[in-house]
Amino acid sequence: MANGVTLESLRQSLIRQEDTIIFSLIERARFPTNSPTYNESYVSTPTFSGSLVHFVVKETEALQAKAGRYANPEEHPFFPDNLPPSVVPPYNFTEVLHPPAASININKDIWDMYFKKLLQLFAAPGDDGIYASTAASDLVCLQALSRRIHYGKLVAEVKFRESPEEYEPAIRAKDRDALMKLLTFESVEEAVKKRVAKKAMVFGQEVTLNNDDNKGKYKVDPSVVSRLYGDWIIPLTKLVQVEYLLRRLD
Numbered sequence: 270m271a272n273g274v275t276l277e278s279l280r281q282s283l284i285r286q287e288d289t290i291i292f293s294l295i296e297r298a299r300f301p302t303n304s305p306t307y308n309e310s311y312v313s314t315p316t317f318s319g320s321l322v323h324f325v326v327k328e329t330e331a332l333q334a335k336a337g338r339y340a341n342p343e344e345h346p347f348f349p350d351n352l353p354p355s356v357v358p359p360y361n362f363t364e365v366l367h368p369p370a371a372s373i374n375i376n377k378d379i380w381d382m383y384f385k386k387l388l389q390l391f392a393a394p395g396d397d398g399i400y401a402s403t404a405a406s407d408l409v410c411l412q413a414l415s416r417r418i419h420y421g422k423l424v425a426e427v428k429f430r431e432s433p434e435e436y437e438p439a440i441r442a443k444d445r446d447a448l449m450k451l452l453t454f455e456s457v458e459e460a461v462k463k464r465v466a467k468k469a470m471v472f473g474q475e476v477t478l479n480n481d482d483n484k485g486k487y488k489v490d491p492s493v494v495s496r497l498y499g500d501w502i503i504p505l506t507k508l509v510q511v512e513y514l515l516r517r518l519d
């Protein structure tokens with residue numbers, strides 16, 4: 270494969286990204302749900318009105334755009350409209366993806382999934398007033414999830430290059446179901462779900478000098494992490510793969 274990218278190397282990266290995602294969930298779980306962070310009338314300035322989390326993500330993305338973050342094809346902003354240009358020298362990222370990939374950004378779905386489904390599964394109900402830090406940890410979670418899910422573009426490219434003759438008829442027929450079948454490896458998905466639960470146990474345990482303390486107490490419920498992957502993260506990664514493949518022959 271050109272550029273040294275293989276399905277195996279991409280899977281290794283997805284495995285490493287599990288660590289980032291699980292640590293980000295553990296950090297967010299330090300805070301209770303803190304619902305005022307998501308109140309649409311919390312911030313009102315002459316140039317912005319909306320929730321605190323929206324404000325923090327939008328303003329942070331503007332700064333990171335200036336620092337060149339979104340010149341990297343692996344990064345996708347949640348609020349792409351009116352982002353300022355980069356002020357840093359351009360880096361020549363190797364082009365692995367087919368150019369229409371750039372039009373795929375499912376962060377809106379990721380945003381909705383995170384706030385409507387995921388958050389209440391791992392943040393305890395309550396309000397401690399620490400809203401700015403809560404929003405900052407939400408941003409870290411969202412960026413880690415977005416990076417992982419959009420990695421589907423690379424995974425799909427490699428799968429296509431490995432067997433174009435299998436994918437081309439389904440792409441031409443715009444047959445989403447056939448593409449979904451071709452790109453699915455159930456045994457890999459099962460391994461991912463088991464591994465992330467195990468990582469949540471290891472990373473989220475209380476570490477004490479007395480081995481017997483806190484047995485079975487985790488900072489984020491391992492079965493919830495497994496469910497986040499099985500019900501949302503993997504399906505959205507597969508959705509990105511289908512979207513990418515549908516444009517692969519454009």
Ligand SMILES: O=C(O)C(=O)C[C@]1(C(=O)O)C=C[C@@H](O)C=C1
Nearest residue numbers: 424453454455457458461503506
């Ligand atoms: O490893 C792959 O082949 C992927 O496409 C990644 C992934 C995942 O999201 O973890 C998605 C679809 C496959 O069924 C297995 C795993």
